[in-house]
Amino acid sequence: MKILGFDSSGMAGSVAVVEDGxxxxxxxxxxxxxxxxxxxxxxxxxxxMLGEDLSDVDAVAISAGPGSFTGLRIGSAAVKxxxxxxxxxxxxxxxxxxxxxxxxxxxxxxxxLMDARRNQTYTGxxxxxxxxxxxxxxxLAQCAVALDEIIDKINExxxxxxxxxDGVPVFEEQIKEKCKVDYSFAPAFANRQxxxxxxxxxxxxxxxxxxxxxxxxAPDYLxxxxxxxxxxxxxxxxx
Amino acid sequence: MSDVLIMAIESSCDETAAxxxxxxxxxxxxxxxxxxDLHTLYGGVVPEIASRKHIEKINQVTExxxxxxxxxxxxxxxxxxxxxxxxxxxxxxxxxxxxxxxxALKKPLIGVHHIEGHISANYIENKELEPxxxxxxxxxxxxxxxxxxxxxxxxxxxxxxxxxxxxxxxxVARAIGLGYPGGPKIDKVSNEGNPLAMDFxxxxxxxxxxxxxxxxxxxxxxxxxxxxxxKGEPVSQADVAASFQQAVVxxxxxxxxxxxxxxxxxxxxxAGGVASNxxxxxxxxxxxxxxxxxxxxxxxxxCTDNAAMIGVAGYxxxxxxxxxxxxxxxxxxxxxxxx
Numbered sequence: 001m002k003i004l005g006f007d008s009s010g011m012a013g014s015v016a017v018v019e020d021g022x023x024x025x026x027x028x029x030x031x032x033x034x035x036x037x038x039x040x041x042x043x044x045x046x047x048x049m050l051g052e053d054l055s056d057v058d059a060v061a062i063s064a065g066p067g068s069f070t071g072l073r074i075g076s077a078a079v080k081x082x083x084x085x086x087x088x089x090x091x092x093x094x095x096x097x098x099x100x101x102x103x104x105x106x107x108x109x110x111x112x113l114m115d116a117r118r119n120q121t122y123t124g125x126x127x128x129x130x131x132x133x134x135x136x137x138x139x140l141a142q143c144a145v146a147l148d149e150i151i152d153k154i155n156e157x158x159x160x161x162x163x164x165x166d167g168v169p170v171f172e173e174q175i176k177e178k179c180k181v182d183y184s185f186a187p188a189f190a191n192r193q194x195x196x197x198x199x200x201x202x203x204x205x206x207x208x209x210x211x212x213x214x215x216x217x218a219p220d221y222l223x224x225x226x227x228x229x230x231x232x233x234x235x236x237x238x239x
Numbered sequence: 240m241s242d243v244l245i246m247a248i249e250s251s252c253d254e255t256a257a258x259x260x261x262x263x264x265x266x267x268x269x270x271x272x273x274x275x276d277l278h279t280l281y282g283g284v285v286p287e288i289a290s291r292k293h294i295e296k297i298n299q300v301t302e303x304x305x306x307x308x309x310x311x312x313x314x315x316x317x318x319x320x321x322x323x324x325x326x327x328x329x330x331x332x333x334x335x336x337x338x339x340x341x342x343a344l345k346k347p348l349i350g351v352h353h354i355e356g357h358i359s360a361n362y363i364e365n366k367e368l369e370p371x372x373x374x375x376x377x378x379x380x381x382x383x384x385x386x387x388x389x390x391x392x393x394x395x396x397x398x399x400x401x402x403x404x405x406x407x408x409x410x411v412a413r414a415i416g417l418g419y420p421g422g423p424k425i426d427k428v429s430n431e432g433n434p435l436a437m438d439f440x441x442x443x444x445x446x447x448x449x450x451x452x453x454x455x456x457x458x459x460x461x462x463x464x465x466x467x468x469x470k471g472e473p474v475s476q477a478d479v480a481a482s483f484q485q486a487v488v489x490x491x492x493x494x495x496x497x498x499x500x501x502x503x504x505x506x507x508x509x510a511g512g513v514a515s516n517x518x519x520x521x522x523x524x525x526x527x528x529x530x531x532x533x534x535x536x537x538x539x540x541x542c543t544d545n546a547a548m549i550g551v552a553g554y555x556x557x558x559x560x561x562x563x564x565x566x567x568x569x570x571x572x573x574x575x576x577x578x
Contacts, residue, residue, distance in 0.1 A: 034568060036331055036334060036335060036566075036567075036568045036569060037568050039335070040335075040338045040339060040342055040565035040566065041564075041565045041566050043342065043565075044342065044565050053345070069287060069290070069291075069328070070290070070327075070328050070331060073290055073291075073293075073294050073328065073331060073332055073335070074331055074335045075335075076294055077294060077297065077331070077332045077333075077334075077335035077336040077339070078335045078336070078338070078339040079339070080297065080298050080336055080339075081336040081337065081338070081339030081342075081343065082339045082340075082342070082343045084298055084301065084302070084340065085312065085339070085340050085343035085344045086343055215298040215299055215302070218291075218294055218295050219294065221291075225285065225287035225288050225291065226287065227281055227285040227287065227288060228288065231280070231281070
């Protein structure tokens with residue numbers, strides 16, 4: 001099986017090709033350039049390096065959200081174009097699940113933290129359990145909450161935890177202050193979104209039939225737009 | 240030479256559109272998915288909502304454009320896409336999608352200027368029209384008086400200093416209780432009103448006689464409405480609409496005719512959403528006739544944001560050898576004639 005994966009949900013953008021359990025190529029860039037300027041050039045470079053046009057992939061996978069609204073759409077639009085041109089399915093991977101899966105085999109509770117602005121974080125809680133092989137169990141599915149809320153939950157579970165994600169530098173002081181369990185932070189190679197992880201997870205999703213058409217696929221923002229939110233607040237205030 | 244078929248994508252504001260255009264003049268399909276009902280709830284286009292809708296619709300619209308044209312991807316020569324000006328989040332959907340389509344299909348990619356698209360809409364139904372000509376582009380986001388010297392060669396003689404013409408229509412429509420979108424509503428209600436009922440100002444802009452300013456006119460309408468309310472006197476919605484519209488029409492026609500005379504052009508075209516306005520079309524028809532100038536205007540379907548016009552502009556760029564790179568980005572304030 002051959003999967004082409006993308007992640008442009010945060011600052012880091014990445015493209016990867018995973019085939020039959022092997023990462024054949026991965027390109028990550030984490031700088032000021034927009035995903036619009038980097039995503040297709042990275043794909044083009046990978047294609048040239050591999051000497052393959054990649055039209056033989058079984059599916060195109062995307063880190064589908066949450067994340068930066070614009071970032072998510074750049075990735076989604078790219079994937080929708082490729083999948084349409086090749087007539088291939090799309091696999092949508094929840095972004096926070098993808099972050100956690102990058103910590104495969106880890107023995108602590110895993111808590112990805114993405115900076116969601118507005119004093120919130122996109123987060124979730126996961127752990128790996130050994131059942132003939134490591135299986136990732138979801139303790140708390142990805143959600144948008146205040147940092148205090150997720151820290152309370154971690155304290156309540158009472159197990160050691162590892163934090164990762166672009167929310168770590170944002171919330172580090174608060175974590176130090178409020179987290180009552182033993183905690184650690186993931187290192188550079190594992191602490192941001194990676195397309196190779198998305199493509200790896202997509203192999204599983206594909207086998208389980210969790211696929212979409214290019215037309216069906218849309219990002220999962222986990223949040224309404226500001227205008228919709230304000231309108232709802234206004235409506236409920238008026239009623 | 241074999242036929243050149245362009246698949247064009249447009250998502251700069253609140254219409255998700257795709258079209259297939261043959262040899263720059265023949266529209267094989269022109270699919271537009273409008274979000275207007277959605278934005279009406281908010282009294283104007285909400286960028287984030289527009290972007291979200293674009294991503295939901297873009298494959299469907301593109302698929303339909305192919306089907307209605309009766310062609311397959313193999314028949315398509317190149318992919319053209321609007322990359323500016325417009326709402327950045329909205330543009331990015333079309334740009335990202337078009338880039339990956341072109342990459343996967345191994346077709347050339349052509350980034351197109353939205354205003355160049357509007358101007359080029361005139362080529363669709365007027366097979367004889369060729370540059371040079373003078374063109375007025377008026378829409379919700381733009382008011383440009385443009386000298387079209389050749390295909391893809393433009394000189395902006397004048398533009399708005401503040402509100403775009405269409406923006407002024409929207410704001411005045413809101414003030415007199417007509418709601419969004421203002422252009423078509425003012426056009427319609429004006430039929431019942433007296434365009435000479437109020438003498439709203441026709442602004443002259445210091446520095447460049449071809450520049451426009453509509454904010455003073457808008458303020459004059461708002462002041463009038465306020466003063467009538469203070470006095471407790473009733474306001475005729477139709478008279479205000481008709482008088483406001485007449486002031487806009489007078490300025491647009493006046494500037495355009497002066498430019499035609501100064502530069503000695505005998506062809507004049509209008510483009511953009513406001514070019515659908517029936518009073519504006521009639522006024523230009525008459526002014527051009529008086530001067531023996533040929534007048535061109537696209538059908539309303541090609542005045543509104545659409546992808547067929549992007550396909551036409553894309554065709555002429557393609558024939559000149561223009562190709563965009565894979566790092567093509569959305570440029571929200573892209574200037575006409577710049578790359």
